[in-house]
Amino acid sequence: FAINPDKSHIIPENVLYWVKFLTEIENNRLKLSACKGIMFDTNISYSDTNESEMLLGNKIAAYGDAKRYIDSFRKDDYALFYSKGRGIIAVGQIVTDTPTEVADEKYHSVRMIVPEKFNGDVKALPALSPNEIKTILKRNFYWASTIKTPFLTGVQVEMLIRELKKKHI
Structure with a gap:
């Protein structure tokens, strides 16, 4: 199932409550001062140019x-660019x-951080699929x-960076 403002009625309200509640608990375990x-x-469902604009412009953006959602980030946090249907295609700080x-x-x-150089061809970028992400981190996410969510620790991000870099070789 999917959540967006137009389809939020698809998920029962009590299920949404518990997803949000448990996510908040998990996210609060991260030290507030830690990255x-x-x-x-990356908004690929609504725009076929936003991914390349973000990567070429060295930014994580929302529209x-x-x-x-951009307010969730703080300086030094990691942004893992997630392309729907593919997975993580890039990582920046x-x-x-x-x-x-x-x-x-x-x-x-x-x-x-990954990719180190980008020529504008988003489709050519290797990706870590949701299944690979779950396997590497031994956990699932609210996709x-x-x-x-939940958010990742710096150690978890480093594991994903290592695996994504292997795909760029």
Whole structure:
């Protein structure tokens, strides 16, 4: 099933409550001062250009109603660019203290870690599939959201970076 503002009625309210409740508990276990990793949807369902714009522009961005999710990031957090149907295609680290908002877009600037160089061809980028992510981290995630929860620790992000870099060789 999927969650978006138009289809939120698909999931029973009591199920949504527990998903949000347990996610908050898990996320609160991360030290507030420590960096975290957030798998963030690249908006491919709504735009075929946002992924390449984000990677070429060294930013993690959200548009329209989803702009509020950018506020989840803090400086030094990891942004894991999650492409629907493929998985994690890139990883960067937040370098700005506060997000920038321009028209219908809100974003943080990132220092790209993987890929180190990007030529603009998003389809050519290797990806870590949801199944690979679950196998590497030995856990599952709430995939049907702009932000995949629970958030990741720095150690978990490093494991994913290592595996994604192997695919770039």
